[in-house]
Amino acid sequence: MHMDQPDQFSDWAEKFRPKTFKEIIGNKKALHELRLWADEWTVKVPENRAVILYGPAGVGKTTSAHALAREMGWEMIELNAGDQRTADVIDKVAGSASRMRTLFSHEKAEGDDKGSDKRLIVLDEADNLHGTYDKGGSKAISDVISKTTHPIILIANDVYGITQTIRSQCLEIPFSSIQSRSIVPALKRACDAEGLVCGEDALMKIAENAGGDLRSAMNDLQACAAGKSEIKAEDVVVSGRDVKETIFKALVKVFKGKNRKEALDAVGTLDETPEDLIMWVDENLPLQFPDDPKAPGPKMVNPDIANGYAVLSRADLYLGRVRLRQNYRMWRYAGFMMTVGPMSVRSKEYTGFIKYSSPSGWKRMGQAKSMRSMRDNIAVKISARHMDSMRVSRNELIPYYMRLMENEDYAVNLTGVSDFDLDELVYLLRAKSATKAVQGVYDKSRAIAAKHHGAEPEFFKEKKPRKEKEDKSQMTLEEIAAAAEKKKQLDAEKQKAEADEKARKEKAEKGEPPKNQKSLFDF
Numbered sequence: 023m024h025m026d027q028p029d030q031f032s033d034w035a036e037k038f039r040p041k042t043f044k045e046i047i048g049n050k051k052a053l054h055e056l057r058l059w060a061d062e063w064t065v066k067v068p069e070n071r072a073v074i075l076y077g078p079a080g081v082g083k084t085t086s087a088h089a090l091a092r093e094m095g096w097e098m099i100e101l102n103a104g105d106q107r108t109a110d111v112i113d114k115v116a117g118s119a120s121r122m123r124t125l126f127s128h129e130k131a132e133g134d135d136k137g138s139d140k141r142l143i144v145l146d147e148a149d150n151l152h153g154t155y156d157k158g159g160s161k162a163i164s165d166v167i168s169k170t171t172h173p174i175i176l177i178a179n180d181v182y183g184i185t186q187t188i189r190s191q192c193l194e195i196p197f198s199s200i201q202s203r204s205i206v207p208a209l210k211r212a213c214d215a216e217g218l219v220c221g222e223d224a225l226m227k228i229a230e231n232a233g234g235d236l237r238s239a240m241n242d243l244q245a246c247a248a249g250k251s252e253i254k255a256e257d258v259v260v261s262g263r264d265v266k267e268t269i270f271k272a273l274v275k276v277f278k279g280k281n282r283k284e285a286l287d288a289v290g291t292l293d294e295t296p297e298d299l300i301m302w303v304d305e306n307l308p309l310q311f312p313d314d315p316k317a318p319g320p321k322m323v324n325p326d327i328a329n330g331y332a333v334l335s336r337a338d339l340y341l342g343r344v345r346l347r348q349n350y351r352m353w354r355y356a357g358f359m360m361t362v363g364p365m366s367v368r369s370k371e372y373t374g375f376i377k378y379s380s381p382s383g384w385k386r387m388g389q390a391k392s393m394r395s396m397r398d399n400i401a402v403k404i405s406a407r408h409m410d411s412m413r414v415s416r417n418e419l420i421p422y423y424m425r426l427m428e429n430e431d432y433a434v435n436l437t438g439v440s441d442f443d444l445d446e447l448v449y450l451l452r453a454k455s456a457t458k459a460v461q462g463v464y465d466k467s468r469a470i471a472a473k474h475h476g477a478e479p480e481f482f483k484e485k486k487p488r489k490e491k492e493d494k495s496q497m498t499l500e501e502i503a504a505a506a507e508k509k510k511q512l513d514a515e516k517q518k519a520e521a522d523e524k525a526r527k528e529k530a531e532k533g534e535p536p537k538n539q540k541s542l543f544d545f
C-alpha cells in the first residue's frame with residue numbers, strides 16, 4: 023500500500039541503497055575484483071590486505087563495501103571522516119579486531135577461517151586523513167595494514183590524496199561514473215516504491231543532470247517529488263540551457279568586456295551565488311586566456327592565466343571569510359574581485375568565439391564534499407546532544423531535525439540548543455543561501471544558545487577570555503576537536519600534578535626524601 027504522497031522524511035539515497043552486489047548498478051569489473059579479493063581472505067591472508075575503492079562521489083563505493091560485508095557474513099566496522107580517526111582510535115579498532123580473531127583461532131585450523139570471525143574495517147574519505155582530527159591517522163593505517171588479519175577497505179574520491187606508502191600496500195580498484203541510461207531504472211524503482219508517477223523523459227532529465235552521480239540523481243528526484251504524486255519533465259528544474267545561456271553571456275562580459283560596470287551588472291542579474299560564480303570563472307579562465315602556440319621561445323603558460331588566478335584566489339579568500347564568520351557583506355568584495363579581476367589583469371584583448379563550459383566534475387565533487395563535511399559537523403553537534411553515534415545522527419537524526427525545523431519555533435529552539443551556525447542552519451532548512459528568513463531564525467536562536475552554551479565551567483572561566491567562547495559556534499570541526507584534545511591534555515596534566523603532589527606529601531609525612539632528591543638539603 024502506498025502513501026498518498028511520497029515519503030519526504032527519509033533520505034531516499036539511503037533508503038534505496040542496494041543491499042547486495044546484484045542490485046548495484048554499473049562498475050561490474052570493480053565489483054568482480056573486490057569479490058575475488060574477499061574470496062582470497064577465506065583461504066589465506068592475501069598479499070594485499072587492504073583495497074582502495076576510489077572514484078567520483080555517489081557511484082557506489084561505500085555501498086559496495088557494505089554489500090560485501092553482508093554477502094561474506096563479515097561484521098563491519100566503519101570509521102567515517104566525522105568520527106575521530108587518530109592513531110589511537112585506529113589502533114583500538116584494529117587491535118580489538120585482532121583480539122577477536124585470536125579468541126576464535128584456537129577452534130580453527132590455520133587458514134580455515136571462513137565466515138563471521140572476520141571483521142571488515144572500512145575507512146571512508148581516506149584521501150582526507152590529515153588535520154588534527156585524524157592526527158597520526160595515515161601512519162597508523164599503514165601500520166595496521168601491514169599486520170592486520172582482517173580485511174580493510176579504504177574509500178576515496180582522489181587516490182592521489184592517499185600517501186604513497188599506503189597505496190603501495192593496497193590493491194587499487196577504480197570506480198567510474200554511472201551512465202545516465204543505467205541511472206534511469208534505479209530512479210524508476212524508487213518512483214514505483216514511492217507510488218510516484220514519473221515519465222521516462224523526466225527521469226532521463228534528472229539522470230543526465232546528475233553527471234553520473236547516482237546519489238545526486240536520487241536527491242534531485244526526491245526534491246522534485248516534494249508534495250507531488252506525479253513528476254512531469256517540465257517540473258524537473260535542472261541547470262538547463264536557460265541558466266547556461268545567461269551565465270555564458272555574463273562570462274563574455276567578464277572576460278572580453280571593456281566596461282567594469284557592464285560586467286558587474288550582468289553578473290548581478292544572475293541567479294548564482296559568488297560561490298557558484300567563482301567556479302564558472304575558474305573553469306573558463308584557461309579557455310579564455312590560452313597559450314599562444316606561435317609565441318617564440320620555450321612554451322610558456324600565458325601570464326594572463328597566472329594573473330587571472332591570482333585575483334581569483336583573492337576572491338576565494340573573501341569567500342573563506344564569509345564561510346568562517348558568516349559575514350555575508352564580504353560576498354560583495356568576492357563578487358567584485360572575480361568579475362572585474364580577469365578583465366583588469368589581461369594583457370590584451372581576446373576576440374573570437376570561446377565555447378565556455380560548466381564547472382567540471384571535480385569541482386562539483388568538492389562541493390559535495392564540503393556539503394558532506396557540513397553534514398558531519400551538524401552530526402557531531404547532534405550526536406553530542408543525544409549521545410548517539412555519528413552514523414545514527416547523520417542518517418536518522420539529521421532528517422528528523424530537518425522535518426522538525428520546518429516549524430519555525432522548533433527551528434529557533436533546535437538551532438539555539440544545538441548551537442548550529444548560520445551555514446548549518448541553511449543546510450538544515452534546505453535553503454539555497456542565508457536568506458532573510460534564515461537569518462531571522464538564526465538571530466532569534468541566539469538568546470537560547472546563550473542560555474545553553476553561555477555558562478562555562480569554572481575551570482575555563484579563569485583561563486579563557488569570554489570572546490573565545492563566543493566564537494565557538496564559528497569554530498571548524500578540526501578546531502573543536504583540537505580544543506577537546508587540549509582540554510583532555512590539560513586535565514591529564516592537572517591530574518598527574520595532583521597525584522604527584524599527593525605522593526610527595528605522603529612521602530614527606532613518612533620522612534622519605536623525594537625521588538630525585540639526594541639529600542634533605544638538595545631541593
Ligand SMILES: Nc1ncnc2c1ncn2[C@@H]1O[C@H](COP(=O)(O)OP(=O)(O)OP(=O)(O)O)[C@@H](O)[C@H]1O
Nearest residue numbers: 035038039046047079080081082083084085236237
Ligand atoms: N552503483 C550504484 N547502484 C545503485 N545505487 C547507487 C549506486 N551508487 C550510488 N547509489 C546510490 O547513491 C547512494 C550513495 O552511494 P555511495 O555512498 O555508495 O556512494 P560513494 O561512491 O561511496 O560516494 P562518496 O564518495 O560520496 O562516499 C546510495 O545510497 C545509493 O542510493
